[in-house]
Amino acid sequence: MKIVDARVIVTCPGRNFVTLKIVTDEGVTGVGDATLNGRELAVASYLRDHVVPLLIGRDPHRIEDTWQYLFQGAYWRRGPVTMSAIAAVDTALWDILGKVAGLPVYQLLGGRSREGVTVYGHANGETVEEVLSEVARYVDLGYRAVRLQCGVPGLDSTYGVSGDKMFYEPARGTLPEVNVWSTEKYLSFAPTLFARAREEFGPDLKLLHDVHHRLTPIEAARLGKSLEPYALYWMEDPVPADLQEGFRLIREHTTTPIAVGEVFNSIWDCADLIRDQLIDFIRTTVVHAGGITHLRRIFDLAALHQVRSGSHGATDLSPVCMAAALHVDISIPNFGLQEYMRHTDATDEVFPHGYHYADGYLFPSEEPGLGVDIDEEAAARYPYQQAYLPVNRLEDGTVHPW
Secondary structure, X not given: OOEEEEEEEEEOOOOOEEEEEEEEOOOOEEEEEOOOOOOHHHHHHHHHHHHHHHHOOXXXXXXXXXXXXXXXXXXXXXXXXXXXXXXXXXXXXXHHHHHHHOXXXXXXXXXXXXXXXXXXXXXXXXXXXXXXXXXXXXHHOOOOEEEEEEOOOOOOOOOXXXXXXXXXXXXXXXXXXXXXXXXXXXXXXXXXXXXXXXXXXXXXXXXXXXOOOOOOHHHHHHHHHHHHHHOOOEEEOOOOXXXXXXXXXXXXXXXXXEEEOXXXXXXXXXXXXXXXXXXXXXOOOOOOOOHHHHHHHHHHHHHHXXXXXXXXXXXXXXXXXXXXXXXXXXXXXXXXXXXXXXXXXXXXXXXXXXXXXXXXXXXXXXXXXXXXXXXXXXXXXXXXXXXXXXXXXXXXXXXEOO
């Protein structure tokens, strides 16, 4: 069996996605997600101009060799563009292998370690009351874990809060939207939200919160300490992860669990955080961390150090990525939680899939391969639209991590 074609498909059914479809000489196809939110065309070009020519004629069964060939063979290694492109190839090859074997991909990864994949939803609102109403809606849908994000009094807008609750997409417009931020207002307000949530929903519901990298280590330590009475399942991205030593300071001051990693691209970005047990959940994902092959390496290292998975799963990851993530989630021994933001009907039309949600869990498809595909005719009806993620500034105008 040989690869005879590889197509890069860019489509925008409400938001932009980049998909690689690999075709073999025996007619077996595989798909991989290559979406990099706000920089989609960079990955599309990397694939089309630099990677696809290297795939033609290769044996699709040689997944590990192909991964090493694309990674080691590029002088300029790692980074979000390169690793998203490699991820698309890797995921598509696993899809092909599953179809050839007649098995869902999770069976090739060792079979089930659990019956279903526990997921969490996003409850957000401008006010505490609005957030609590959204939490109640997720509880009614069967969710056992919910992330809470609220507008901060005194700030006009807050990243993570939107009018469209179920299908939130922050990337928009031909220029980035600007959010104004105040750490002081946020730190004063945040504990109030979780005090109300625990009072209303009791001790059993898993509550999560995303800080979006906005704090310094000592500020994050203060926040974690103030949230300890409310027993969060995790506090996500408390500081920019560029300074990994900062997580040590946070750990010294609070027992609130820490999750980080959706912007990580390789095992080298998080090896020290895992080995030194400075985090509790690693949130790397299939599309941005080099595909199923490399994500398994990260999770295997994490398992040795009692760190659990918590993969990113926002709407900037297509159903192709979600399908792949579920096959990994169901098979690894150290699974923690899977983010799940539902896609729009238009997106589901473009990406027909077999995974499904029921009673707080997602279940991967039992079809051979990943159990997801791209409808290229439907995709062609939704051309690419330029969109940027927001920029965060302090009240004095200083650009600030978001």
